[in-house]
Amino acid sequence: MPVILTPSDYMRWLGPEPDPRDLMKPYPSELMKMWPIDTKVGSPRNNTPDIIDEIGLGPTDLFDV
Numbered sequence: 001m002p003v004i005l006t007p008s009d010y011m012r013w014l015g016p017e018p019d020p021r022d023l024m025k026p027y028p029s030e031l032m033k034m035w036p037i038d039t040k041v042g043s044p045r046n047n048t049p050d051i052i053d054e055i056g057l058g059p060t061d062l063f064d065v
Contacts, residue, residue: 004032 004027005013013020035054040046 003013003024005023009023013023036057037052038055041051
C-alpha cells in the first residue's frame with residue numbers, strides 16, 4: 001500500500017531527514033473518500049483530469065429502476 005501523507009507531512013517526507021518511517025502508518029479510513037469512476041480509467045489513451053470524476057451508478061439489480 002502506498003503511503004498517504006497529510007499536507008503537514010509533505011516537507012518532512014521530502015526533506016533530508018534520514019528516517020521518516022514514522023510517517024509510514026495507516027491513513028485513517030474515516031478521512032478517505034471513495035467513489036465510482038468511469039471504466040475509461042483503464043486505458044492510457046484516456047488521459048484527462050475528468051477521468052476520476054465521480055459518476056452516477058445505474059441500477060444495481062433487476063428491480064432497481
